Amino acid sequence: MDKLDKLTVASVIVLTVYAAVLLATAPDRPRANPAEQRRVASQQYIANPELDNKIRLAKNLMAQDNLDKTETLVNSLINEYPYRGDLFMLRGDILMRRQQPVAAMYEYKEAIELNPDFLDKKTKIFQGKKIRITVEEAMAAIESGLQQQPGDTRLKSDRKTVYYMKRKLAGSCG
Amino acid sequence: MEKLTRNMIILFILMGAVIGVGAVLLSYFGNPANTGICVACFMENVAGALGFHDNFRMQYLRPEIIGFVLGAFALSLFRGEFHSTGGSSPLLRFLVGMLVIIGCAVFIGCPVKLFLRITGGDISALTGLAGLIAGVYVGLEFIENGFRLGEAKPAPRANGFIIPGVMILLLILAVVQPSFINQSEKGSAAQYAPFLMSLGVGLLVGALAQRTQFCITGGIARIFLWGPRELMNCPRSTGMLISICSFFGFALAANLLTGQFHFGLQGQPSSTPSYGWAFSGMFLVGFGSVLIRGCPLRQLVAAGQGDNDAGVTVMGMLTGAALAQNWGLGSTAEGTPLEGQITVLLGICLLLVIGLLNRRRGYGIAPEYQIGLD
Numbered sequence: 001m002d003k004l005d006k007l008t009v010a011s012v013i014v015l016t017v018y019a020a021v022l023l024a025t026a027p028d029r030p031r032a033n034p035a036e037q038r039r040v041a042s043q044q045y046i047a048n049p050e051l052d053n054k055i056r057l058a059k060n061l062m063a064q065d066n067l068d069k070t071e072t073l074v075n076s077l078i079n080e081y082p083y084r085g086d087l088f089m090l091r092g093d094i095l096m097r098r099q100q101p102v103a104a105m106y107e108y109k110e111a112i113e114l115n116p117d118f119l120d121k122k123t124k125i126f127q128g129k130k131i132r133i134t135v136e137e138a139m140a141a142i143e144s145g146l147q148q149q150p151g152d153t154r155l156k157s158d159r160k161t162v163y164y165m166k167r168k169l170a171g172s173c174g
Numbered sequence: 175m176e177k178l179t180r181n182m183i184i185l186f187i188l189m190g191a192v193i194g195v196g197a198v199l200l201s202y203f204g205n206p207a208n209t210g211i212c213v214a215c216f217m218e219n220v221a222g223a224l225g226f227h228d229n230f231r232m233q234y235l236r237p238e239i240i241g242f243v244l245g246a247f248a249l250s251l252f253r254g255e256f257h258s259t260g261g262s263s264p265l266l267r268f269l270v271g272m273l274v275i276i277g278c279a280v281f282i283g284c285p286v287k288l289f290l291r292i293t294g295g296d297i298s299a300l301t302g303l304a305g306l307i308a309g310v311y312v313g314l315e316f317i318e319n320g321f322r323l324g325e326a327k328p329a330p331r332a333n334g335f336i337i338p339g340v341m342i343l344l345l346i347l348a349v350v351q352p353s354f355i356n357q358s359e360k361g362s363a364a365q366y367a368p369f370l371m372s373l374g375v376g377l378l379v380g381a382l383a384q385r386t387q388f389c390i391t392g393g394i395a396r397i398f399l400w401g402p403r404e405l406m407n408c409p410r411s412t413g414m415l416i417s418i419c420s421f422f423g424f425a426l427a428a429n430l431l432t433g434q435f436h437f438g439l440q441g442q443p444s445s446t447p448s449y450g451w452a453f454s455g456m457f458l459v460g461f462g463s464v465l466i467r468g469c470p471l472r473q474l475v476a477a478g479q480g481d482n483d484a485g486v487t488v489m490g491m492l493t494g495a496a497l498a499q500n501w502g503l504g505s506t507a508e509g510t511p512l513e514g515q516i517t518v519l520l521g522i523c524l525l526l527v528i529g530l531l532n533r534r535r536g537y538g539i540a541p542e543y544q545i546g547l548d
């Protein structure tokens with residue numbers, strides 16, 4: 001065995017041990033495989049006239065600035081249909097009207113994770129511009145908060161979410 | 175040793191200009207941002223179009239891939255440089271081809287896209303560049319210490335036509351659009367430049383890459399192999415570096431002129447916050463590419479000029495692309511999934527074991543790696 005052989009064997013051992021440690025210490029997560037995730041996501045597209053009527057009602061209430069009633073209705077719908085991205089999008093809209101961009105950003109995050117079409121210009125439900133404005137406002141609020149409290153861990157975590165949302169908005173080939 | 179003539183210098187500059195400007199224009203006219211050309215992403219699209227995975231956002235018969243092979247095929251036939259060869263550890267190349275594409279999926283991009291991301295202002299991609307260089311360096315250590323896959327031998331001429339033939343079939347399918355070919359209506363695969371433009375850029379890049387033997391990992395490898403001074407005495411090595419520099423310069427200029435340059439670390443297209451894994455993914459790509467004599471683009475081009483071993487590698491790349499999608503190995507805006515992390519680590523281990531088992535101790539660079547070095 002020459003030097004390269006010894007280095008190779010040592011590297012293989014280190015990398016294998018590291019992989020084993022990663023596997024052993026990985027948090028338990030009920031992660032569906034990608035095909036299963038896509039199957040769940042496809043539930044977004046199942047027509048539901050009753051739900052559509054309720055969403056229309058919620059939008060009318062919001063247009064009349066009746067935010068409390070809208071929120072109650074949207075919350076009850078989310079309990080019933082937790083896989084529908086458009087409901088989280090509505091809750092985000094309510095929070096934006098209440099000028100809470102950081103909280104709204106989290107709702108939009110949930111919405112686009114459930115239904116990536118909200119960020120797809122090729123679809124009719126594209127909402128990228130609205131989400132981008134929310135993320136920018138959230139960033140401004142977080143930066144201002146961090147100037148006052150530089151060590152605030154919650155604000156730092158919020159900032160990471162802003163970066164995540166920016167990457168989502170920028171798009172990917174995957 | 176042939177001298178680097180003025181015409182050759184122009185050709186090498188043209189190679190970089192065509193791939194740099196072509197890729198940026200493809201993005202401008204419809205391909206995903208910073209993804210004007212990405213062999214790995216496009217292989218995933220092709221795999222999806224053929225039904226090898228069911229991600230309905232990643233299914234499109236990308237004409238660029240077809241163009242790379244057919245451009246190289248046409249020019250090599252025209253110049254009498256089409257030689258059907260094979261038999262240099264094909265199965266091993268298949269395996270390494272798979273791993274290389276999985277490494278690309280973890281970084282989110284092939285070496286060409288790595289440069290496109292950097293020239294688009296994405297400084298997070300620099301971790302990938304560091305990984306690629308490190309991987310190339312380690313791969314070269316094996317090459318310089320007797321690693322060999324065995325010399326390729328002349329094969330029946332008909333064998334060399336298989337991959338170009340498959341690409342002609344794919345081209346027909348892309349034009350005819352039969353129902354069994356999947357086509358995304360949303361997602362990144364639904365973002366594409368006009369068909370003829372994509373095919374045209376693919377053909378040009380393929381032809382020029384055949385003529386110049388353009389290869390990003392090959393260019394980097396030659397810096398380590400020769401050192402800066404000797405490098406300047408080798409026309410092909412100098413030419414390859416000229417092409418890479420030209421690619422970088424033209425892509426940067428085109429990105430600036432088309433308003434696609436966004437400098438920064440955060441919020442970049444096709445980026446991941448897992449910088450360490452982006453480094454590791456590209457390390458795997460650099461290491462694997464050196465062992466099989468070429469980056470993913472080079473494999474497609476070599477397959478077009480009759481290299482059956484490169485053809486088998488292309489099939490491995492297609493399989494790797496399907497696996498990356500089916501097993502969810504690729505990085506996302508969220509980070510690198512555990513499955514991707516484990517695969518990269520085990521992939522690097524596998525390459526090390528391949529290097530260990532295929533070395534002839536006490537020997538230097540094997541003859542098959544010396545082709546084109548002078």
